[in-house]
Amino acid sequence: MVIVMKPNATEKQISDVSNLLSSLDLGAHISKGEERVVIGVIGDKKKLHDKPIELMDGVEKVVPIVESYKLASRTFNPVSTVIDVDGVLIGDKNIVIMAGPCAVESREQLFESAEAVKKSGAKFLRGGAYKPRTSPYSFQGLEEEGLKMLYEAKRYTGLKIVTEVMDIHSIDVVSKYADVLQIGARNMQNFSLLREIGRSDMPVLLKRGIAATIEEWLNAAEYILSEGNENVVLCERGIRTFETYTRNTLDLSAVPVIKKLSHLPIIVDPSHGTGKSFLVNSMAKAAIAAGADGLIIEVHPDPQNALSDGAQSLTPMEFDMLTKEILSIANAIGRDFE
Ligand code: PEP
Ligand code: MN
Numbered sequence: 001m002v003i004v005m006k007p008n009a010t011e012k013q014i015s016d017v018s019n020l021l022s023s024l025d026l027g028a029h030i031s032k033g034e035e036r037v038v039i040g041v042i043g044d045k046k047k048l049h050d051k052p053i054e055l056m057d058g059v060e061k062v063v064p065i066v067e068s069y070k071l072a073s074r075t076f077n078p079v080s081t082v083i084d085v086d087g088v089l090i091g092d093k094n095i096v097i098m099a100g101p102c103a104v105e106s107r108e109q110l111f112e113s114a115e116a117v118k119k120s121g122a123k124f125l126r127g128g129a130y131k132p133r134t135s136p137y138s139f140q141g142l143e144e145e146g147l148k149m150l151y152e153a154k155r156y157t158g159l160k161i162v163t164e165v166m167d168i169h170s171i172d173v174v175s176k177y178a179d180v181l182q183i184g185a186r187n188m189q190n191f192s193l194l195r196e197i198g199r200s201d202m203p204v205l206l207k208r209g210i211a212a213t214i215e216e217w218l219n220a221a222e223y224i225l226s227e228g229n230e231n232v233v234l235c236e237r238g239i240r241t242f243e244t245y246t247r248n249t250l251d252l253s254a255v256p257v258i259k260k261l262s263h264l265p266i267i268v269d270p271s272h273g274t275g276k277s278f279l280v281n282s283m284a285k286a287a288i289a290a291g292a293d294g295l296i297i298e299v300h301p302d303p304q305n306a307l308s309d310g311a312q313s314l315t316p317m318e319f320d321m322l323t324k325e326i327l328s329i330a331n332a333i334g335r336d337f338e
Contacts, residue, residue: 002076003039003053006060013058014039020051029071031079036060040076067261068215069222072232077263083231085160085179085203088123090233091265095330095337096294098124098162098267099319102309103131103139104146112301114153116316120323121337124180125150125159126296130166131308132186139307147177154179162205162296168196175202185210185237185272188220198227205296207235207269210248214257221264234258234266235296236287238273247275247312250283255290267294271312277303280314281322288329295326 003017014037018028027042041048053062067073082091090096099117104110104127114125129146131139142149150161160179165171166187174181180203187193188209197204204224208217221232236255238248250273258266268287270280284295300306300313314322323337330337 001041001045001048001062001064003041003062004060005037005039005058007036009037009058013056017053017056017059020053020056024048024051029077031077033079038078040071042071067218069218071225071230072218072221072262072264074261074263079263080259081230081263081265083203083233083265085124088160090203090267091293093335095288095292095326095335096124096267097122097323097326097337098126098294098296099299100124100126101300101306102271102298102313103128103307104142104149105139105307107149107152109301110149110153111156113299113316114157114159116301117299117319118157118159120316120320121327122323123160124162124296125153125157126162126182126298128164128308130164130170130174132164132166132184133308144173147174151177165193165197168193171196171200175200179203180205180233183207183220188212188217191223194220194223195227198224198229201229201231203231203233204229205233205235205267207237208239208251208254211240214254214261218258218262221262232264233293234262234264235269236266236273236292237269246273246279248273250274250287252283252286252290255287255292259291265293267296268292269296271296271298271309271314275312277312277314277318280312281318281325284322285325285329288326288335289333291333297322 021028024047029040031038099122131141162180163178164182165174182205185207238250241249270283298313299319303310303313327337
């Protein structure tokens with residue numbers, strides 16, 4: 001449940017409510033909006049059954065949270081969350097672009113990609129070192145060698161690193177080199193992985209599962225939040241439907257739905273969302289127009305010879321053209337892209 005304070009509630013009235021909650025061993029999550037303060041109650045609300053909170057001074061009303069997820073819901077926290085990744089803000093006015101190859105293949109390939117995406121305005125370098133491939137015989141990634149290359153590219157360009165962590169055993173090693181831990185679509189409901197990452201304080205990019213509903217996706221985020229890690233960014237990357245022309249069906253309506261249901265930032269992956277490079281430009285622009293906080297895009301210096309996902313990868317030149325158009329869209333909707 002959430003306790004909505006009156007617009008003119010005093011600091012004392014707010015602390016009286018949160019003191020009552022802590023005396024009952026309940027947590028209080030205080031969101032300060034422009035007009036009023038909202039206090040989210042964490043824990044077993046049955047403890048409040050004989051406490052008429054509505055009658056306390058400064059309290060306007062008590063609202064139950066009907067969704068199965070709580071901490072991820074906008075009712076619980078009406079103020080949009082901005083995640084600070086070492087100075088780069090996700091969920092703020094500025095659009096954030098993450099770009100780079102699907103997989104780290106070599107030092108040369110990674111550095112060429114990193115320099116190009118940096119020049120065009122990306123703030124993050126993406127690249128998988130552990131790859132969740134459909135076939136066990138496909139290229140599986142360079143593992144720690146790849147992570148070291150990502151880290152070197154970070155030191156060279158100043159870009160932040162986002163890369164996938166596939167299992168509990170590799171959380172520590174990936175955290176050593178990365179700025180954001182990516183949880184891939186195939187792992188969205190790997191609950192033990194979600195819980196373990198929830199116990200770290202690393203920012204997380206949580207991709208939507210291949211066949212996950214929005215409610216299942218927000219519950220996956222809830223697993224991370226409920227362990228204490230509040231740094232979750234959602235990523236719409238397409239879902240499986242009866243359509244086979246595209247690799248997945250990019251659900252852009254998920255963007256305004258997430259904005260309505262949750263306070264968490266959301267970015268869009270038009271590369272996996274479509275599987276075809278010629279569709280990436282229009283879907284990326286549409287995503288920003290729909291209110292996404294950023295994009296994650298596959299860029300490869302030589303897509304035809306990429307070891308994975310070449311068909312959906314942009315060349316550096318295509319990416320550069322796209323970022324120029326993103327700037328116009330961002331400005332048209334009152335956002336920046338710097
Ligand atoms: C990726 O980002 O390269 C990837 C494997 O994405 P997803 O988990 O969305 O398929
Ligand atoms: Mn990929």
